[in-house]
Amino acid sequence: MRKSNNFERYESEYIQRKDWVFPYDDIEPGAKIILYGAGDVGQAYYFQIIKSGYCEVVSWIDKDYKKYSEWGLNIESINVFLEKEYDLILLAVANHSVACDINSFLLEQGVKQEKIVWGIGSTSKILYDKETFFMTNPIKEEIKNVLHYKKISSKCLQGMKYVVDILERANKTGIVLPRVVIEATTHCTLKCKYCNNLMPYYQKKRHLDLDSIEKDIEQLFSVVQHILVLEIIGGEPFCYPQLCDLLLFLERIEQYDILEITTNGTIIPNNNVLEALRDKRIIVRISEYNASAKIEGLIKKFKEYGINYEILNDLIWIDSGEPVYKGKSKELCRESYLKCSSARFCKTLMEGRLFCCARAASLFDLGICKDESNYIDIYKDDAIRELRDFYLSDYVEACNYCTNSDEWRIVEAGVQS
Structure with missing residues (x-):
């Protein structure tokens, strides 16, 4: 995707904040992804992808694509994913219920569950500051163990909910x-x-x-x-x-x-x-x-x-x-x-x-x-x-x-x- 005229301004803001870290563990290098969501999470993910060249964004979509387009971001309608070739759709939203709604919508459109990844459900958010403590890498490994024992997929809604519950406890x-x-x-x-x-x-x-x-x-x-x-x-x-x-x-x-x-x-x-x-x-x-x-x-x-x-x-x-x-x-x-x-x-x-x-x-x-x-x-x-x-x-x-x-x-x- 092309960079917008306002790319440098947005890149500086979101890379510096580092509020949301791209879920590298869940996406293979070079994968073709559709980025769903152009808010804070989506912008943070997008600029990290552009900066690192880790994978290819074949489309960046959002319901409010017109609003974000006016900001100078190259956002498309959510319907365009039906015409694209992609490996995964990455849900770039922070709210669990919103992620569930998007997940249901995509399933109704014929997208297979294994092609949907919710970055926040993969413990991508940085949760360490003076009030919050969350050991990211060991936590990720133990979450995998817990879900394995519970026989729950990390990418299904039940798995997402479990991870969100853990995040909420930490917060x-x-x-x-x-x-x-x-x-x-x-x-x-x-x-x-x-x-x-x-x-x-x-x-x-x-x-x-x-x-x-x-x-x-x-x-x-x-x-x-x-x-x-x-x-x-x-x-x-x-x-x-x-x-x-x-x-x-x-x-x-x-x-x-x-x-x-x-x-x-x-x-x-x-x-x-x-x-x-x-x-x-x-x-x-x-x-x-x-x-x-x-x-x-x-x-x-x-x-x-x-x-x-x-x-x-x-x-x-x-x-x-x-x-x-x-x-x-x-x-x-x-x-x-x-x-x-x-x-x-x-x-x-x-x-x-x-x-x-x-x-x-x-x-x-x-x-x-x-x-x-x-x-x-x-x-x-x-x-x-x-x-x-x-x-x-x-x-x-x-x-x-x-x-x-x-x-x-x-x-x-x-x-x-």
Whole structure:
């Protein structure tokens, strides 16, 4: 499309504001798109496309095309899309109900649902300022996980509504977290050589106090509005003797969407735990690296009780090295942190502290590294501010107890020492 005479003025205004970021994750480079909407969102998208050359706008349409044309923008009638060849129609509107109306209109015109993308429904809006906190990339990944578990397409109206609900929660109260890992026990039935949680280093195994875990969870939810995914880990979670009570406690909390429990498949839980696992928000993830015959029995029980589960095969483990001080510079630690999926996704709750990852929690618990950069105290008066700073940080001292990112090597999952 040609640039209008007023392009430079509008480009300067909207690129500088950066209120709306083009949904790059949902659109392939070079795609031919029809941009539906010429308001603030549409103009922001359009100027980013022109600036980056990321894709081709074959038509920019809006019901009020005459008004926007008078402004010097090259907008066409909404009916022209019927004559165009395109890959996707991008809905460039902020309001959910308006997006639904447009979506319905396009479907009535014979457009297939998979050809309609709503950028805002893809978490494109920047939601971090002094009042609002939203970790964009991890949130996107966990939203995909939640929708996968719920068997909802991210581009259908139900999927859009879910994303909008998350955005509204973030806007109202300020903090929505992608995932929090809950450490329940250091007991495990295996001794994995490359265990990133360092369970083989525990000489004295222990179960964490249930009352303390519940108190920590309540405190965390007094600081944050919502968490997309909670995960219970160990050790082996099914070793935890009070797991049933913990599950029943979590069942009463509405401020999360999915509860994951990752097991090595060596223990078949008792009937009380199996009953508690029937909660539809729970998904049990069975690591298939263990050759135990109990996995078949476990799956049989899960089917009998109607428990949601998935098999984790083709697991990729990274050897992070021995948990000893490496003497790395801050720059090397920062590089490792930014490349580490555990640092981005696995903030771990343990005994009143939220750690950058499960390994850092174990480093603290084992007395190897107690540096305060690795965690925040969720009971402090300024926990909200510290939480924001913690998630935006690009350095923790715990990275000095892992190998450099350029030395990471893929190892076979579940190898026993």
